[in-house]
Amino acid sequence: MLQAESLSCYRQERWLFRNLDFHVLPGQVLQITGDNGSGKSTLFRVLAGLSDDYDGQIDWQVPSCVFLSHRFGLNARLTAFENLTFWMTLQGESRDESEVFQALAQLDLSAQAHQPCGQMSEGQRKRVALARLILATAPLWLLDEAFSALDQSGRDRLSTICRNHIERGGALVFSSHQAVEQMTVDQTLQLGRT
């Protein structure tokens, strides 16, 4: 589903990472670990297709992917509902109102559906961003700082969502600061000075 060969990135007079080789198959989970500044975010952006400033080859064997960065991509003046429907428009798909509400409910956000995202807590906003995962149909998920800003119940819900995705044959690449016991990880990639 996603294959990288000899992937290297040079930024600001140093190599962030060199000669990475990995292959993520359908139904697999790849976790990227490393300290702050070790290039995780850059790697995610490269894998998402935002930056082509790298050496090596990346082979995307999927038509589309979902990329969630550590910035949630939510406009403060729009409600959770409006932000989600806008995102679906960007993906070129439309969803019934009921589906959007259902997705929000799955993340315990029914009460916040019509609240502007600027008035929500960080955890709530993160969950709105995660609601996209329920609505999206892309087979490959790239989640940078997946479990940040979530409390225990939030993390549980995210693990469930991810597990369902994997069982349906999707693939997941994520990074997280905290250890996540609920996720079974098939491969790990360690960045940074080793």
Next chain:
Amino acid sequence: MVWRWFHEWGSPRFFYARSGRLIPIFAALTLCLLSIGLVWGLLYAPADYQQGHSYRIMYVHVPAAILAQSSYAMMAMAAVVSLIWRLKIADAAMQTAAPIGAWVTALALVTGALWGKPMWGTYWVWDARLTSTLILLFLFAGVLAIRQASGPGQSAGRAAAVLAVVGLINLPIIKFSVDWWFTLHQPSSFSITEKPAMPIEMWAPLLVMVIGTYSWFFLVWLMRLRLEIVRREAKADWVQRSFQDEL
């Protein structure tokens, strides 16, 4: 055939090796033409019946003004190549041409102002050509500033290249609108740029100066480009080896 040539010269190593031979040629040409042109124009050309000797600054101003616009066009064309074919050497060419062009434009502006003083008694006048040159300076400044502010990395070159291309497309539009603005408000059309029929003794040295100035531009551009190539490819083997030998 053309593609092979294009690809060969697009490789930094090849370019560096071969372009070295052009430097002495341009250097000789520049030295020759500029010295002849300057001496001829500043000393031997006949005095103008209207302006006396002060018109001689034209021999510096006009070549500078012509080069100012051409250098922007050349820089923008390097930008186009760098955007379409993603050739790093084209990006380097654009980067090195920009400061030269900016200084030449500034020179054109200053000499234009100096020329204005004896003619109309003031250093600055909103003449169409001077105004266009001022705007051209801003165009250069924009390209330089965006590259500098974007920090290191590929995106700096690309952003500057897009700006240069937008600038190139707008350049004729800007020139025309400034010309119309000027003629609407100055029907008594007096202008630095007006050249009443010049006798050959006057425009011959001008021609020499123009060609010499272009030669000078290519010389300096080439030297800077070679330096920039070496700087960018500093880690490559061929650079290490060839400079190793020199030590």
Next chain:
Amino acid sequence: MGLVLRELRILLRSPAETVQSLMFGVLVVALFPLAITPDPEILRQLAVGLIWVVTLLTSLLAAERSLVGDFEDGTLEQMVLGIQPLWLICLIKSAGHWLSALLPLLLITPLLGLMLAMTPSAILWLLASLLLGTPILSLFCILGGMMTLGLNRGGALMLVILMPFLVPPLILGTQWAMTEGQAFYGYLLAGLLSLSLMTLPIATATVARIVVSR
């Protein structure tokens, strides 16, 4: 479409910014008689140029409005990654800029014209020139704003970058208004508008991709 709705909603929920543009325009125009002269003869001659310049400045001030937020909260990335044509999104943003910053000024131009002792026919031609010319300003301002996203002192940089490109609409617009409709300038202005509509959103989209890869 969903893209338009989104920009409109955000716009309508930030009335403060629209009022800001309006106030800026009115206040600056009001300053000129105080600074130069209350003599209506002189004001009348300067009026077209003054109002055009004030419009230009208002446009520049508002340039980053719809862009900075999206850049900082990560929406721009999602826009680039999405399948909707990026040039369309940039075009919609330009339209949003025009609606939020320039349309209010246009609506209040008769009042401004009055403050500067303009004749009704002069005001009408001024309005016409602004109608054709301000969209061009919006298109360029969005391009400039996009280019300087995330950079230090982006505002000052944007000014330097945009100034040369704003000169033609300024000149053509003011000439058309001052000659009270000489067709030549009108055609040129319309032509410039068409050219800008066709090329600038694409250029802005290219820049958006560059910005997002920084």
